[in-house]
Amino acid sequence: MLDLVAVREGGSVRDALAIALTTARHAEALGFTRYWLAEHHNMEGIASSATAVLVGHIAAGTEHMRVGSGGVMLPNHAPLVVAEAFGTLAELFPGRIDLGLGRAPGTDPLTMRALRRDRQETEQDFPRDVAELQRLLAPAQPGQRLIATPGAGTEVPIWLLGSSLFSAQLAAERGLPYAFASHFAPRLLLQAIGLYRELFKPSAEWSKPYVVIGVPLIAAPTDEEAQFLASSTFERVLGILKGERRKLAAPVHGLAERLSPQERAAIQDFLAAAVIGGPNTVHKGLAALLQATQADELMLVCDIYDPALRLRSLDIAAAAHAQLQAKDTHTLS
Template identity: 80%
Template sequence: MKNLHDVKLSMLDLVAVREGGTVAEALAISLRTAQHVEALGFTRYWLAEHHNMPGIASSATAVLVGYIAGGTKHMRVGSGGVMLPNHAPLVVAEAFGTLAELYPNRIDLGLGRAPGTDQLTMRALRRDRVETEADFPRDVAELQQLLGTPQAGQRVVAMPGAGTGVPIWLLGSSLFSARLAAERGLPYAFASHFAPAQLLQAIAVYRSQFRPSPSLAEPYVIIGVPLIAAPTDEEAEFLASSTYQRVLGILRGDRRCLPPPVADFLAQLAPQERRAIDDFLGAAVIGGPEAVRAGLTGLLQATQADELMLVCDIFDADLRLSSLDIAAAVCAG
């Protein structure tokens, strides 16, 4: 059984624009956060692709990966993930191949099969292309080929990209990507930070069906963990109200910028709204140091994950860094 000393810590950032703030400020906060967690010893820092969503500034994911990699020294930086239905594989290979040449052995390419947006915006991204279930596995295979060593007679070569071997990760919130990652022998990241319902089932499928590959000999699992840590449970619950408000907005179809915290926010909601937020944040760890220790330990015992990828959306940027300090100290001590 793993304990917290054995697990790696990483970070997933949606680059939240705060209420009353600007995109430029959100980008600066992300870089500052990345530099901070690199100093704490975090393994990687991923950016998530979303489009046409007020309050989220991570649409140009490859650009942000370069921004964060350029402002850090050794931590891995990547996408968590690039939503492959929105992009031609060749364009992705060239972008991440370029990043790999600029920042050798530091770039990750996490891939998702959801559009990461609404249908209208998806059509704006890929025009009239109609996505089928067979497209994602085929596009993943094409990316693997484009980032690998060119074969004799290969007529389309990613330049840059070919021969870089940028590590590909499959992301998912259901069993589809778990099966595909197992079949291809790729590392797997489960999106339990917003859709934890099938977490244990997906990990079990991935591990039981895993086939070793040239890139990965044994299964490797990352799980997403919403984290709000503070000196006391009460303060953490207060800070978490920003996330509760955001989740409620998502559930209501009313997306906005990250709001400031509100006292006793959950008490103001109807029971069904509280249950919906609880379901969305089923893998969340919220509280003071001891509650954080218990929460992370429980997740680790249940999943035996190799890596915990924290999602920490706190309105006050300084308190966000303090929250990550607490998580790092808990895992180190």
């Protein structure tokens, strides 16, 4: 699961953090493979800005599920700081920490400047920073002057995240696993993962390509209720498209009817990889995504206003996944 730690209308950041931990524990009980937190800044409705802190919080509150970043926006941070933070997490929770990396700012231009100060990012910075992180998390070499402590020797798994072709090519070149952000930018999904698989060069850690895709999920006992609950997500998407980042709103009836054709088309494009519906619809939707992408894992993004109904949505998805898993080896994150 990928959690943006949504702050709900009428709720607080503290409420959002408590909901995230409850959700993570529920996901672990359902057999989810991993639980990732996404870095965003200066957004009223998202409480996951201190991503490494949240990774530690969720890992401490669960027992065996992998926990990680989906992702840390590397241009916002010095690689040494990231290595030390995730190296510390790896020492606290051995064998359970993932480090997903993105190259987008995860925020608006004003906040980006506040995070990076006067640093001007170039296209070569991200590959260089990824390579530096790999060195800092690897065992220290004789004569190595810069050593991450903690960090060196922890070999925290690095994942590259992306919504374009750039990170797909870099992940293939480095022999790293790749997660595509189809939960908000699905247009290049098939092209990106196809390119990644075609160009993949085996590494010491990964002998073959490994693909995760983001899937917006809203599940309920009926298709009608799922569509009603999804109105919260539709409003959030509309706000993103309009540059208005608000708290997660309660669902409302008849939202689609009040939208213009252009707004409906924009939301549909944003959520082209979404699975929204009752148990049968969810089963068919997940099966179709797996058939189209041959993804190794599906990473669910499930933002439902009522936390209890969010857990129920995960129950329905897990049941659908169990049926699919009986037929192949794909896993649910």
